[in-house]
Amino acid sequence: MNRPTLDRQSNADTSAPLDLVSWRRDVENFQNEIAKAVVGQERAIRLLTIAVVARGHVLLEGDVGVGKTTLLRAVARALGGAYERIEGTIDLMPSDMIYHTFLNEEGKPRVDPGPVLRHGSDLSVFFFNEINRARPQVHSLLLRLMAERSITAFNREHVFPNLLVFADRNRIEREETFELPAAARDRFLMEVSISTPTDTAARRDLLFETKFHDVDSLILSLKEGVLDHGRLNALSRAIQNTITVSPVLEQYVLDIWTAIREPANAGISIGNVDVTRLVAGGASPRGMSYLVRAARVQAWLSGRDMVVPEDIRDIFQECMAHRIFLAPVYELRRDEIVRSLISAVFAKVPAP
């Protein structure tokens, strides 16, 4: 089977030209399918779709029991392909992801491939639950898996060309958790925050509609493989090559970037914050290139052949907020400050 990979262009799929219009229809069906299982999270579904098409990893965070896992399972189901999940615990070791050892029925020791390797290169979704409960060793393995979509085990390199890593974490408790290192966070295309639906009808459905009570059967009721996950890499490349980013927009993104990194020079002020020493770092070039990648997908999903500033603005919070590192004194108020910083930057930087 001829499968494209992101990093190894040699075996890219060029067999059939992509029809972007019919693909857009498919992607819309994909969103609708997920929406059957997850109500009141239209924006999260949209963002996850963008991430899937842009081939980016996603970290979900939010309250307990708001449907993070359900959402990711629904996405994995609709996407098709091999799916694996692992629960983050404090004693999870990197080796637990790669293999597990046990005594078989005959009493002989056996080494079987772990969750990452079990499906070979067909693995399309790797779901890491409660990622902040795992140790930094695990994070660093994950870092390689996300960055290179490959892993070295049993003396050879395993490549997962279609792999997407979805992770979630809750922000409620901090005991026995390990904050993700900046390098790992930077490798997530998006960090999507999931909150309880505010719409009354959605809330009523969630509480009293019986189909939402049994998550397993709910997920099973979804159509499997709405998208041809094997060709998503080609689709992503086609979109990146088709959608126009004009020089004006390039300048706009650069201006936004500068303003985020040096808010004081851009004349931005935030209440009770010394903006001259607010931003300690971050907003990496990789992050910005991810942003542009996602913006192209957003434009394509909106039926446009050009990226406009609205695209950047729509997805900026999710694509960039987790990459901006603040001075320690402001870390505790992080959410609020980063939110106002981003809205101030968009209110300040002119476009076109």
Add this chain to the structure above:
Amino acid sequence: MRVYWAAAWLLFFLSPASAAIDAVNVYEPRNFGYFIGDTLERDIEVVTSGKTELFTAALPRPGSLTYWLDLVSISHTERDEGGRRHYDLKLKYQIFYSAIEATELDIPAFPLKFKNPASVALDGTSPNDASDAAAKRSASIPAFRIIVAPLRDLVLVDLMPEKTKELSEVLRPDVPAREIPIAGKKQQLALAAVVLSTATLLLLWHYSVWPFRKRAGRPFTRADRQIRDLLAHGAGDPSYREALLVLHRAFDEAAGQRIFSNDAIAFAEAHPVYRGFSPRLKAFFESSRLYFFSDDRSAAERLFPVEKLRTLASDLAREERARA
């Protein structure tokens, strides 16, 4: 200034039935400052009572009185007032005296003649004393002394060749000019200036011209002016681009944040003044988006030509000013 000069006053303690010359009042003109050829008028009022009447036929006739004085005209009118008869005489003289120095001359007196001047009171009583009685029977116009002066150059050049005096010593000083009160006018002028400058400033403010060029709250007015300036310099692609940018900045300023195409309708909803502009705003933002973010610039100029851009800017500016 007329001199009031009473020739005689008669007392009225006699019975009202008696006939008498009650008064001859002479109103003289000034008595100085006459030159050759000047005229002067004397007004005389004669009051009689009872049967006494002025014999007007005996008044002097116009003509030469002396070698230097003509009586140019004489007129008289009569009226009854308070049971007495009043005669108003007006005598006009002209002087022909060529003075070589300031000279005093007398206009001669002349007697007035009366009918029944000496009529006696009906009750037969006689006047108290003789002089009083005489005054009641006759009257005359007294002489009038005037000062006739030479014409100036005659004095200075011909007659005072070795003059030792300055002209200012010879002549009376000029009458000081009467001061015209202008304090009120000055106040009015100051008030008008204040009103004018206030109105000018308000007008400049309204149009946000020079000192208020940067006035907040008039972004469209400013944009309109900038766009007109830009397009006056030629309507090529650079100025079209510049005009689009100017209008974008005006929208940003009006909204207090950056306004993108997707925000256009929300902007119109949030600012009721511009609600009527919704379709045009949408068209503007759509074409601007095409211009800046797609490869197809000509399509943008076709969709929203420069003329439409100019009209939109000026309409927005007008609405903005109308709101204020």
